[in-house]
Amino acid sequence: MAVLPLADLATRKIKAYSTSGPLAPETNLSQNLLIRERARRRQVAGLVLLVITAFQLVDLPGAIMLHSMAAIGAVALGLVLCAVAMLFNRFGKVAIVSVLLVIVVDLGCGLMLLMSPLGLDVSSLPIFDVLIVSELIAVSLLPPSSVFVVALSNIIFILADITFQPATVDLKMVLHSNMGYSAVVQPISLQIVVAIVSYIWVRSALNAIARADQAEEIADLERREADRKRELDQGIEYLSHVLAQASNGDRDVRVNLSQDSMLWRVGNSFNMLLARLRRSDIVETENQRLQAEVNRLNEALRIARRLSWH
Numbered sequence: 001m002a003v004l005p006l007a008d009l010a011t012r013k014i015k016a017y018s019t020s021g022p023l024a025p026e027t028n029l030s031q032n033l034l035i036r037e038r039a040r041r042r043q044v045a046g047l048v049l050l051v052i053t054a055f056q057l058v059d060l061p062g063a064i065m066l067h068s069m070a071a072i073g074a075v076a077l078g079l080v081l082c083a084v085a086m087l088f089n090r091f092g093k094v095a096i097v098s099v100l101l102v103i104v105v106d107l108g109c110g111l112m113l114l115m116s117p118l119g120l121d122v123s124s125l126p127i128f129d130v131l132i133v134s135e136l137i138a139v140s141l142l143p144p145s146s147v148f149v150v151a152l153s154n155i156i157f158i159l160a161d162i163t164f165q166p167a168t169v170d171l172k173m174v175l176h177s178n179m180g181y182s183a184v185v186q187p188i189s190l191q192i193v194v195a196i197v198s199y200i201w202v203r204s205a206l207n208a209i210a211r212a213d214q215a216e217e218i219a220d221l222e223r224r225e226a227d228r229k230r231e232l233d234q235g236i237e238y239l240s241h242v243l244a245q246a247s248n249g250d251r252d253v254r255v256n257l258s259q260d261s262m263l264w265r266v267g268n269s270f271n272m273l274l275a276r277l278r279r280s281d282i283v284e285t286e287n288q289r290l291q292a293e294v295n296r297l298n299e300a301l302r303i304a305r306r307l308s309w310h
Contacts, residue, residue, distance in 0.1 A: 036213055037206075041094045045141050049089060049097065052104055053082040059108075074111040078104045098141035102150060105134040110157065119166040122174055128158050128187035132194045139198040144206070151195035155188050228262065235263040239270060246274055 056078045063071035085100040109130050131154040139147035245253040255267035
């Protein structure tokens with residue numbers, strides 16, 4: 001039986017199998033990028049959560065010294081929400097953590113304004129600017145477009161608070177003066193500007209990160225592909241050498257590949273083929289021996305018949 005043509009055919013099939021079959025890479029770049037982005041957001045959420053919690057703890061002694069149960073209750077509520085956010089962050093629920101952080105910031109500012117015993121004062125107006133922190137949290141941890149929803153809710157709160165909350169005499173004088181328009185428009189315009197600028201910046205940053213991650217994934221894919229090709233070339237060369245030994249008459253040779261090798265199954269198939277060739281050779285040898293014995297017996301029978309005739 002000719003084994004060398006079989007070896008050439010097997011080698012060609014292995015090369016075709018390695019380039020187009022199950023050995024081809026199946027890396028999903030978009031899924032890897034999504035996993036990395038989730039990990040980044042979870043890390044940022046943890047850092048922001050620690051900062052917000054630290055500010056709540058700093059405000060707690062001041063609330064206690066004011067002997068204001070409302071202030072103490074507001075800080076305590078903020079700490080409870082931070083604790084709940086920490087619990088969700090451990091389970092990777094970044095969206096819930098982000099919403100809770102936005103609520104903590106907006107609720108803290110809102111309660112600080114609404115629970116003022118003197119009403120809304122000129123000194124309270126800068127608190128409206130602190131609401132941009134909730135926008136920054138939203139644009140950093142939630143989908144970037146969510147910053148406009150938070151900005152709109154902050155603007156509605158600012159307008160409602162200035163319109164309906166009782167104001168002090170000083171604030172009424174400011175609102176009815178030439179500075180009244182600027183006093184109202186300034187915190188609202190700040191919300192709009194921060195929302196637009198942060199949205200553009202975060203979108204650009206995310207696109208840059210995605211391009212960098214994709215380039216890294218492609219480079220890693222090319223590196224793995226080169227290693228895979230090198231391993232395949234070495235495996236094909238080894239299998240060709242084994243088949244060449246078999247074609248030269250060595251029927252006891254076997255393919256010895258580890259289970260980690262991509263050609264392990266192919267090597268097992270070759271070992272089965274070589275074992276069958278070995279058994280075929282044994283059967284052929286036995287057939288030749290049997291044929292020789294039959295010929296010898298036929299010759300002896302002819303001689304015996306010839307002697308019996310004489």
